[in-house]
Amino acid sequence: MRDGMNDGTGNRVVIKVGTSSLITRGEVDPVKLDTLCATVSKGIEAGLAPVLVTSGAIALGRTRHSTLTQDTTEAAQTAAALGQGVLYAALHARFAAYGLETGQIMLTPHDLVAPEHGGGVRGTLDLMRSLGMVPIVNENDALGVRNNDVLAALLSGFIEARLLLLLTNVAGLYDGNPLLGDDAVRIAEVTGPISEVEAVAGGSTGDGGTGGMLVKLSACWIATHAGVRTVVADAMDSTALVAAFRGDEVAGTVFPPRTSHCAAPDLGRLWRAFRNPPSGSVICDAAGQQAIESGRALLGGNVGAIRGSFDSGDVVDIVGTDSRVIARGSVRLGSAEAGAGGRSASALFDDCDYVRIFGG
Ligand SMILES: Nc1ncnc2c1ncn2[C@@H]1O[C@H](COP(=O)(O)OP(=O)(O)O)[C@@H](O)[C@H]1O
Numbered sequence: 001m002r003d004g005m006n007d008g009t010g011n012r013v014v015i016k017v018g019t020s021s022l023i024t025r026g027e028v029d030p031v032k033l034d035t036l037c038a039t040v041s042k043g044i045e046a047g048l049a050p051v052l053v054t055s056g057a058i059a060l061g062r063t064r065h066s067t068l069t070q071d072t073t074e075a076a077q078t079a080a081a082l083g084q085g086v087l088y089a090a091l092h093a094r095f096a097a098y099g100l101e102t103g104q105i106m107l108t109p110h111d112l113v114a115p116e117h118g119g120g121v122r123g124t125l126d127l128m129r130s131l132g133m134v135p136i137v138n139e140n141d142a143l144g145v146r147n148n149d150v151l152a153a154l155l156s157g158f159i160e161a162r163l164l165l166l167l168t169n170v171a172g173l174y175d176g177n178p179l180l181g182d183d184a185v186r187i188a189e190v191t192g193p194i195s196e197v198e199a200v201a202g203g204s205t206g207d208g209g210t211g212g213m214l215v216k217l218s219a220c221w222i223a224t225h226a227g228v229r230t231v232v233a234d235a236m237d238s239t240a241l242v243a244a245f246r247g248d249e250v251a252g253t254v255f256p257p258r259t260s261h262c263a264a265p266d267l268g269r270l271w272r273a274f275r276n277p278p279s280g281s282v283i284c285d286a287a288g289q290q291a292i293e294s295g296r297a298l299l300g301g302n303v304g305a306i307r308g309s310f311d312s313g314d315v316v317d318i319v320g321t322d323s324r325v326i327a328r329g330s331v332r333l334g335s336a337e338a339g340a341g342g343r344s345a346s347a348l349f350d351d352c353d354y355v356r357i358f359g360g
């Protein structure tokens with residue numbers, strides 16, 4: 001095994017690979033697996049310290065037991081418990097052929113946004129990095145199935161990665177789903193607010209994927225607002241990692257970082273603000289906009305209009321006087337309560353629990 005080749009300074013990258021880029025018809029696809037291992041190996045040879053987040057456990061588990069094909073949470077969680085061993089064994093064996101040792105870490109977002117858990121994860125990742133091991137991460141689905149794009153984004157902020165690479169079955173974000181029509185055009189870079197491209201992103205039509213581009217954009221929001229450059233690229237392009245890290249042209253979509261790395265506790269705020277697409281928006285007046293821009297509370301009295309219907313705890317956009325989205329967060333009051341005239345002195349977000357949008 002190659003030992004201790006990563007110095008851990010400025011070379012950290014998180015690579016996330018989706019189900020359809022590892023699995024074909026419910027089995028680990030040897031060509032896809034080898035391409036992934038080659039990608040990671042090339043990155044390590046170029047001096048990078050990758051953490052790999054891989055999906056595929058549920059798809060692998062479902063093919064091994066007919067009961068687990070049922071559309072229930074328990075079936076998905078049990079399929080993940082069954083499939084994870086198969087997935088990790090395949091990755092471990094193939095990485096060994098590249099002279100690379102691996103170790104498995106199962107996480108939930110709470111492990112990364114709650115500092116009392118995160119400390120332990122950090123120490124493990126640090127030691128694995130210093131030993132030259134490739135950490136292989138998946139969501140701990142037995143505790144609740146969510147999405148690995150978002151988990152990978154939180155992880156990239158947590159370890160202050162230089163790059164989050166989302167590898168999938170299409171070469172980036174297109175102006176329409178490329179699997180549904182030949183005329184979709186790839187968007188090479190998203191320099192403005194991500195809200196401007198949300199309308200072109202749809203759900204998954206891939207083989208076993210969950211969430212589609214819309215969820216990848218949630219990940220892009222989180223990572224770029226945590227200061228991590230994010231690239232969506234084709235998993236079959238084994239040169240994408242090194243090119244994306246160096247800032248060379250990649251056949252994918254680049255999302256430049258919106259701010260410098262934020263401290264670990266702020267990851268909770270990013271998660272609450274961007275974990276789901278917004279259910280609605282609140283339109284604020286000039287005083288409300290000023291409050292948001294200076295990090296103060298947005299009061300119900302500074303909200304002129306409400307769009308959409310949302311409950312307490314849902315994600316909403318905060319729109320300024322010039323119709324631009326200026327912030328996003330988990331609202332404390334539902335749309336009925338937050339409506340004009342209601343609870344005007346109440347803060348709409350607990351403890352200013354919103355994130356200002358950068359890149360506009
Ligand atoms: N505008 C778009 N550009 C690219 N892909 C899109 C777009 N809208 C929807 N998609 C879908 O998103 C899928 C990628 O997401 P997903 O299936 O969840 O992948 P993964 O399993 O790799 O996470 C594509 O295969 C495609 O079906």
Ligand SMILES: N[C@@H](CCC(=O)OP(=O)(O)O)C(=O)O
Pocket residue numbers: 017018019020054055056057058059080138139141146147148149208209210211212
């Ligand atoms: N943790 C799940 C994957 C969930 C997920 O995000 O899937 P995908 O959209 O294919 O990346 C699994 O291993 O099957």
